[in-house]
Amino acid sequence: xxxxxxxxxxxxxxxxxxxxxxxxxxxxxxxxxxxxxxxxxxxxxxxxxxxxxxxxxxxxxxxxxxxxxxxxxxxxxxxxxxxxxxxxxxxxxxxxxxxxxxxxxxxxxxxxxxxxxxxxxxxxxxxxxxxxxxxxxxxxxxxxxxxxxxxxxxxxxxxxxxxxxxxxxxxxxxxxxxxxxxxxxxxxxxxxxxxxxxxxxxxxxxxxxxxxxxxxxxxxxxxxxxxxxxxxxxxxxxxxxxxxxxxxxxxxxxxxxxxxxxxxxxxxxxxxxxxxxxxxxxxxxxxxxxxxxxxxxxxx
Numbered sequence: 158x159x160x161x162x163x164x165x166x167x168x169x170x171x172x173x174x175x176x177x178x179x180x181x182x183x184x185x186x187x188x189x190x191x192x193x194x195x196x197x198x199x200x201x202x203x204x205x206x207x208x209x210x211x212x213x214x215x216x217x218x219x220x221x222x223x224x225x226x227x228x229x230x231x232x233x234x235x236x237x238x239x240x241x242x243x244x245x246x247x248x249x250x251x252x253x254x255x256x257x258x259x260x261x262x263x264x265x266x267x268x269x270x271x272x273x274x275x276x277x278x279x280x281x282x283x284x285x286x287x288x289x290x291x292x293x294x295x296x297x298x299x300x301x302x303x304x305x306x307x308x309x310x311x312x313x314x315x316x317x318x319x320x321x322x323x324x325x326x327x328x329x330x331x332x333x334x335x336x337x338x339x340x341x342x343x344x345x346x347x348x349x350x351x352x353x354x355x356x357x358x359x360x361x362x363x364x365x366x367x368x369x370x371x372x373x374x375x376x377x378x379x380x381x382x383x384x385x386x387x388x389x390x391x392x393x394x395x396x397x398x399x400x401x402x403x404x405x406x407x408x409x410x411x412x413x414x415x416x417x418x419x420x421x422x423x424x425x426x427x428x429x430x431x432x433x434x435x436x437x438x439x440x441x442x443x444x445x446x447x448x449x450x451x452x453x454x455x456x457x
Contacts (some may be wrong), residue, residue, distance in 0.1 A: 167195055195431045199423040208424075215428035224407070225429075235389040238322045240382040244375060246326050247333030252363060254334065255341050267338075271331035275304070278328075282396035286311065317402040325393060336378070337371055344370035376448070383444035386416040387437050409433050 159301060195215055197208040250270070257263045273281070288295050289310040291453045297307040318445070344367065352362045391410035398406045409429060417426025 190433055191427065194427040197424050199427075201421075201423075211424070215424045216432070218425055219428050219432070224403075224412075227404065228407050228409055228412050231405055232387055232389045232410075234396075235318050235321055235406075235408065236386045238318070239325050239389070240379070240386065242322060242326045242383070243329065243333060243380050243436050246330045248337055248371070248375060250330060250334045251337035251341060252367060254338060255367070256359070267335065268332070269331075270334060273328045273334045276328070276394035278390075278396050281328060282325070282393070285397065289320070311397055312399065312401045314402045316407045317398070317406045321390070321394060321397070321406065324397075325390060333378075337374065340371040340374040341367065380444045380447040383440050383447070385437075386440055387433050 194205055194208075194230070196212060197205065197296065198211050198214075199205065199208045254263050254266060257266075276284075287293075289297070291297055291307040291309045291312075293413055296310070301307065302308070308316060310316055330441055348366050348370075348416055352366060389408040389410070389411060391408070394406060395411055395414065410433075413426045413430050413433075416422050416429065
């Protein structure tokens with residue numbers, strides 16, 4: 158009886174959830190049927206249910222690919238750097254804005270740095286190609302004005318990974334800054350008043366009050382980012398990379414795209430994607446465990 162009353166009371170909530178659940182079932186769970194292609198030699202004419210089974214041959218082929226280790230390393234390297242700078246930069250900017258007394262200036266800066274977050278990587282790629290051009294880009298023009306030779310940001314395999322990291326941070330750090338600014342509002346202001354009375358400098362207040370006060374948020378977001386360590390940003394890299402930078406810029410997602418869509422090797426592409434999904438699942442589980450241990454964050 159109690160359960161039925163509770164269910165009746167929560168019916169509006171279930172109705173609100175229904176559209177999202179339907180979308181997840183259609184676009185996330187239904188396509189999982191295609192996982193069987195990882196164990197098949199896919200023949201488009203016969204479909205995934207008529208193609209011959211090959212067992213783990215696709216996985217063996219993937220393991221023998223000469224570039225697979227380099228691609229995995231590129232993915233981990235780029236995603237790891239994005240995760241690190243994706244925490245350091247927003248925290249630093251939030252701390253600086255938190256010390257600004259002018260509300261108008263603070264809100265103006267927040268708006269400006271938050272705007273790139275709303276732009277798709279298609280638009281951002283077009284902007285970056287123009288401003289990073291070695292001949293006419295504004296960045297190289299500024300470097301040339303101080304006597305530095307033009308840099309091929311999108312064509313130099315040594316510079317390309319760093320370009321991906323910093324442009325990703327530029328696009329997304331505004332959103333992170335707002336999160337950390339919100340966390341800063343939870344700090345008791347009397348702690349700062351007591352610190353001032355004790356003669357603490359602004360740096361000492363930041364070190365002993367501000368950072369410990371938002372440490373839970375920092376730890377939570379950092380640990381949860383572990384689940385994305387194999388997602389280095391397909392949209393960004395696909396729209397900006399070229400064969401010139403495959404050695405350092407090719408990631409798992411772009412390899413899957415070229416293998417499956419361009420080369421029509423659907424089984425091999427699915428095998429690579431399945432391996433990535435399994436590893437990502439393990440990392441996500443580890444991330445939630447660490448978040449629960451260090452930041453008392455629990456989803457369930």
